[in-house]
Amino acid sequence: MNEKSLDIKDISTIIILDGTNYGNWQMRMKTHLRSRDLLEVFKKSIAPDASTSAVNKWTKASFEAINLITTRINERVFREAMSSETIEDCRELWSKIADQYASKQLVNQGRVWMDWQQCFFNGNLQNYIDTCEKLMMELDAVSIVVPNELIVGIVWDITLNMG
Numbered sequence: 001m002n003e004k005s006l007d008i009k010d011i012s013t014i015i016i017l018d019g020t021n022y023g024n025w026q027m028r029m030k031t032h033l034r035s036r037d038l039l040e041v042f043k044k045s046i047a048p049d050a051s052t053s054a055v056n057k058w059t060k061a062s063f064e065a066i067n068l069i070t071t072r073i074n075e076r077v078f079r080e081a082m083s084s085e086t087i088e089d090c091r092e093l094w095s096k097i098a099d100q101y102a103s104k105q106l107v108n109q110g111r112v113w114m115d116w117q118q119c120f121f122n123g124n125l126q127n128y129i130d131t132c133e134k135l136m137m138e139l140d141a142v143s144i145v146v147p148n149e150l151i152v153g154i155v156w157d158i159t160l161n162m163g
Contacts, residue, residue, distance in 0.1 A: 010035075017073040020111070022101035023137030029072065038065045042091050065090035073097070102141040112138045116146075121158050128158070 014032055017025040033039045038061055046058040066087065070078060080100060086093040101108065116135050121128045132154075139146055 011068060011071060014072045017077050017097070017101070019074075019077055019101055020115075021134075021138070022097075023139075023141035024134055025072070026098070026102065026141065027137060029069065033065055033068065036064070036068075037061075038068070038090075041065055042094060045091075062088075062090040066093055069093060069097075077101075108142045109144055112142050113144060125158070 011032065014028045015021060015025055030039065033042070041058060041061045042065070046055055050058070069090070070082070070093075073081065077097070077100075081093060081096050083096070086096050112135070116139060119128075119131055119135055136146065
């Protein structure tokens with residue numbers, strides 16, 4: 001198997017961001033970008049006095065990150081996120097996506113909280129745990145803290161229902 005086909009397979013394992021799954025998507029995307037040594041371009045700007053070679057290397061890494069990100073967002077997210085600024089700088093793109101889907105805006109928090117409220121144990125413990133983990137990532141992404149007491153109460157209720 002050549003390296004190119006491995007790259008395609010790698011990126012295809014990352015879910016498509018559809019606007020409702022930001023927490024899961026951003027964790028997977030960060031992990032993928034880190035594995036390709038691309039996370040540094042999000043952390044550091046290119047120095048004004050950097051050599052042409054350093055500028056070219058940073059620009060290439062930024063464009064590669066933009067390419068990876070845009071292949072794992074749906075059409076609506078793409079239209080909302082892409083602009084003349086975000087197509088040139090991966091940090092601008094990441095920031096715009098995060099502002100839209102991970103913000104503390106009431107509408108984002110409300111959507112995630114409603115999803116949490118609609119999560120019920122249906123007898124399949126593994127599915128319930130998987131759903132709770134996904135929802136916990138989403139809650140974290142929009143800065144909602146679930147008190148430990150609430151989590152303990154949920155576990156207690158499941159234990160009573162299974163016994």
